[in-house]
Amino acid sequence: xxVTLKEVAERAGVSRSAVSRTFTDGASVSAKMRRKVEKAAQxxxxxxxxxxxxxxxxxxxxxxxxxxxxxxxxxxxxxxLFTRGLQDRGLRPLLVNLTDEVDPANSVRMLRQYSVDGVxxxxxxxxxxxxxxxxxxxxxxxxxxGRSSASPQVHVVGIDNVECGRMxxxxxxxxxxxxxxxxxGPEAATSTQDRHSGxxxxxxxxxxxxxxxxxxxxxxxxxxxxxxxxxxxxKPAEAYFCGDDVLSIGALSAILDSDLNVPDxxxxxxxxxxxxxxxxxxxxxxxxxxxxxxxxxSIELMVSxxxxxxxxPEARIFPCSVVERGTLRPAP
Amino acid sequence: xxVTLKEVAERAGVSRSAVSRTFTDGASVSAKMRRKVEKAAQxxxxxxxxxxxxxxxxxxxxxxxxxxxxxxxxxxxxxxLFTRGLQDRGLRPLLVNLTDEVDPANSVRMLRQYSVDGVxxxxxxxxxxxxxxxxxxxxxxxxxxGRSSASPQVHVVGIDNVECGRMxxxxxxxxxxxxxxxxxGPEAATSTQDRHSGxxxxxxxxxxxxxxxxxxxxxxxxxxxxxxxxxxxxKPAEAYFCGDDVLSIGALSAILDSDLNVPDxxxxxxxxxxxxxxxxxxxxxxxxxxxxxxxxxSIELMVSxxxxxxxxPEARIFPCSVVERGTLRPAP
DNA sequence: GCAAGTTTTGCAAGCGGTTGCACAATAGAG
DNA sequence: CTCTATTGTGCAACCGCTTGCAAAACTTGC
Numbered sequence: 001x002x003v004t005l006k007e008v009a010e011r012a013g014v015s016r017s018a019v020s021r022t023f024t025d026g027a028s029v030s031a032k033m034r035r036k037v038e039k040a041a042q043x044x045x046x047x048x049x050x051x052x053x054x055x056x057x058x059x060x061x062x063x064x065x066x067x068x069x070x071x072x073x074x075x076x077x078x079x080x081l082f083t084r085g086l087q088d089r090g091l092r093p094l095l096v097n098l099t100d101e102v103d104p105a106n107s108v109r110m111l112r113q114y115s116v117d118g119v120x121x122x123x124x125x126x127x128x129x130x131x132x133x134x135x136x137x138x139x140x141x142x143x144x145x146g147r148s149s150a151s152p153q154v155h156v157v158g159i160d161n162v163e164c165g166r167m168x169x170x171x172x173x174x175x176x177x178x179x180x181x182x183x184x185g186p187e188a189a190t191s192t193q194d195r196h197s198g199x200x201x202x203x204x205x206x207x208x209x210x211x212x213x214x215x216x217x218x219x220x221x222x223x224x225x226x227x228x229x230x231x232x233x234x235k236p237a238e239a240y241f242c243g244d245d246v247l248s249i250g251a252l253s254a255i256l257d258s259d260l261n262v263p264d265x266x267x268x269x270x271x272x273x274x275x276x277x278x279x280x281x282x283x284x285x286x287x288x289x290x291x292x293x294x295x296x297x298s299i300e301l302m303v304s305x306x307x308x309x310x311x312x313p314e315a316r317i318f319p320c321s322v323v324e325r326g327t328l329r330p331a332p
Numbered sequence: 333x334x335v336t337l338k339e340v341a342e343r344a345g346v347s348r349s350a351v352s353r354t355f356t357d358g359a360s361v362s363a364k365m366r367r368k369v370e371k372a373a374q375x376x377x378x379x380x381x382x383x384x385x386x387x388x389x390x391x392x393x394x395x396x397x398x399x400x401x402x403x404x405x406x407x408x409x410x411x412x413l414f415t416r417g418l419q420d421r422g423l424r425p426l427l428v429n430l431t432d433e434v435d436p437a438n439s440v441r442m443l444r445q446y447s448v449d450g451v452x453x454x455x456x457x458x459x460x461x462x463x464x465x466x467x468x469x470x471x472x473x474x475x476x477x478g479r480s481s482a483s484p485q486v487h488v489v490g491i492d493n494v495e496c497g498r499m500x501x502x503x504x505x506x507x508x509x510x511x512x513x514x515x516x517g518p519e520a521a522t523s524t525q526d527r528h529s530g531x532x533x534x535x536x537x538x539x540x541x542x543x544x545x546x547x548x549x550x551x552x553x554x555x556x557x558x559x560x561x562x563x564x565x566x567k568p569a570e571a572y573f574c575g576d577d578v579l580s581i582g583a584l585s586a587i588l589d590s591d592l593n594v595p596d597x598x599x600x601x602x603x604x605x606x607x608x609x610x611x612x613x614x615x616x617x618x619x620x621x622x623x624x625x626x627x628x629x630s631i632e633l634m635v636s637x638x639x640x641x642x643x644x645p646e647a648r649i650f651p652c653s654v655v656e657r658g659t660l661r662p663a664p
Numbered sequence: 665g666c667a668a669g670t671t672t673t674g675c676a677a678g679c680g681g682t683t684g685c686a687c688a689a690t691a692g693a694g
Numbered sequence: 695c696t697c698t699a700t701t702g703t704g705c706a707a708c709c710g711c712t713t714g715c716a717a718a719a720c721t722t723g724c
Contacts, residue, residue: 002444002447002710004709004710004711005710005711006710006711014673014674015673015674015675016674016710016711016712017673017674017675017711017712017713018672018673018674019711020710020711020712020713021672021673021712021713023711024711024712027712027713028671028672028673029672029673030671030672030673030719030720033672033673047441047444047445048445048710048711049445049447049709049710049711050445050446050447051383051386051387051392051446051447051710051711052387052679052709052710052711052712053679053710053711053712054383054679054711055383055384055387055678055679055680055681055709055710055711055712056678056679056710056711056712056713057679057711057712058679060383062426062446065427070408070409070411070412070415071408071412071607073405073408073608075408076402076403076405076407076408076411077402077403079402079408079411079427080402080403080429080431083402083427083428083429084429084431087428087429092426092442092446093426093427094394094424094425094426094427095397095411095415095425095426095427096415096419097412097415097416097419099412099416109379110424112334112379113379113380113381113382114382114383114394114424115334115381115382115383221607221608221611225612249611249613250611252613253611253612253613254612256612256613257612275403275553276405276553276608279553279581279582279585280557280585280586280588280589281581281584281585281588281613281614282613334680336679336680336681337680337681338680338681346703346704347703347704347705348680348681348682348704349682349683349703349704349705350702350703350704351681352680352681352682352683353682353683353702353703355681356682359682359683360701360702360703361702361703362689362690362701362702362703365702365703380680380681381679381680381681383680383681384679384680384681384682384709385680385681385682385709386681386709387679387680387681387682387708387709387710387711388680388681388682388683388708388709389681389682389709390709
């Protein structure tokens with residue numbers, strides 16, 4: 001079926017090693033030999049079998065790209081950036097969808113069967129145990145969008161969600177709201193927990209302000225809408241920090257449906273600054289998460305770790321900032 | 333590093349073949365042998381190396397998932413469905429991002445180096461040449477969301493875009509619009525061409541109705557918005573068939589910005605029915621594309637083709653239907 | 665033109681598995 | 695308890711490629 005090394009060698013009248021060497025860079029081959037081999041390879045349409053060579057080199061250039069966020073549009077951008085970034089460095093993403101998966105063991109086994117060189121866990125909702133399971137299996141791993149920590153157990157690249165919570169609280173305070181609330185994503189997600197605690201810790205500095213909390217059961221439009229509809233039944237807060245942009249948009253839709261006005265009756269600030277947030281029909285005030293930097297840095301960290309597997313776990317945390325749009329009343 | 337067949341064999345005190353056979357189903361092993369081997373494997377934490385075995389079996393279970401649509405939210409759903417569907421059948425998606433790629437040769441070479449068993453081209457904007465290039469390289473291929481045809485050259489699964497164009501035209505006629513327009517995506521995409529030609533052919537039946545056309549340069553929010561802003565400078569049509577939902581939303585944003593009302597001043601009908609289309613703050617009337625069926629059918633076709641590589645190319649076309657929401661005035 | 669030093673090249677073993685073939689072990693029949 | 699039919703098992707070759715080692719082929723300097 002496919003052309004092999006051996007056929008090229010025969011055609012060029014040289015040894016198999018010679019052919020192998022012309023296709024591995026850094027190997028010593030004379031110019032004449034290289035010409036002969038390349039000619040034969042050309043004629044036969046040969047290209048080396050990466051899997052076979054991985055057997056002896058121990059490297060596949062395959063990277064597991066593991067996620068469970070397939071309903072948050074920001075992750076389409078994330079996948080775009082990851083696949084392009086990895087490709088550009090000669091790495092191949094093996095995509096693993098962990099929706100509804102609770103046990104890391106299966107994916108660990110599968111990715112080891114395919115001898116991936118490394119794994120990127122790209123998720124803000126997978127528990128840290130997943131990333132650790134890969135590390136324990138001896139696979140280099142980077143957790144992108146994971147929980148920041150001063151002494152991480154695996155490489156983590158992302159944002160400081162606690163600080164984002166504080167930032168949101170400060171934004172609301174600057175705008176003079178006196179009854180504010182946190183509307184979080186799934187309570188089990190570390191990102192929700194951290195945003196919540198940051199928000200509360202900042203609000204603790206303003207004891208006169210009333211603060212309430214509730215949680216949607218997913219980072220999704222429907223969950224946000226449902227939760228906000230529920231909140232609107234009793235007296236809602238003046239402004240909400242929503243755990244995520246999709247959630248915010250769901251909440252917005254509920255508010256608009258109830259004939260209330262944003263930002264006059266209720267203010268919303270989201271988190272992520274996904275592409276859609278700046279669409280004029282949405283125009284969401286939100287906290288920008290620098291996903292491009294996060295992804296690039298993750299890839300860079302992955303590549304370094306491949307070359308130096310015993311590198312100590314590292315946390316790379318990027319700063320966020322408030323993007324002023326139309327869903328919060330202006331600061332005075 | 334990783335445990336190998338040989339170590340398991342030694343520990344269990346049996347031959348390597350015996351171990352291999354207990355891990356390939358359909359092979360003949362006695363119950364006693366199986367127990368011994370499984371015990372040893374368990375203790376050592378062995379799991380077979382899929383890549384090594386592919387060398388002799390000729391099957392990797394790797395499927396190239398090739399796309400260039402990383403900015404249309406509907407493709408997040410598509411990737412979700414594909415990855416889960418493939419995983420469920422024991423296949424592994426190797427994701428290839430073809431954004432900005434014009435020459436299929438590179439990806440063909442790369443996917444052959446990784447000995448993928450098959451390739452799914454999931455894109456409505458990649459030219460048919462890409463799918464054909466894989467076929468020519470002897471790799472089973474399914475083009476999802478490709479151009480429908482009575483005698484396809486490769487397997488195609490998708491919708492009849494010409495018919496969708498007609499359907500949109502009929503929807504506008506039923507609602508009594510007298511000046512309508514087509515606002516398409518990139519002119520080079522076969523999907524745009526087909527939707528356009530269907531729309532025009534149906535409109536040819538209504539010679540009294542004025543019809544105009546224009547094209548955005550991508551299936552994206554920005555492109556739709558930009559094009560609609562341009563159209564609004566001179567006298568716009570009463571209703572637009574937009575080539576796609578994201579495009580529609582871009583157009584909507586332009587319209588709302590210009591203090592015009594939808595659907596009273598201008599009507600919009602989209603195509604795809606992506607998740608967002610039903611979000612209350614968008615509420616887009618659109619044509620539903622059954623992506624779940626398309627993806628499942630694509631996977632099913634892929635699997636059949638793997639078992640029977642010489643199968644004739646087949647087109648599987650699924651019907652679409654108008655989803656009535658708020659961006660078109662109601663039919664009388 | 666020769667010795668010493670420097671590439672190049674081929675050989676052969678190995679990477680982790682699978683599998684046809686021949687032989688061993690067991691089962692079934694009488 | 696034989697004799698045949700049916701599994702079950704091990705040997706060894708092979709899948710496509712890499713690489714340490716030693717020999718072959720070049721350089722270079724004198």
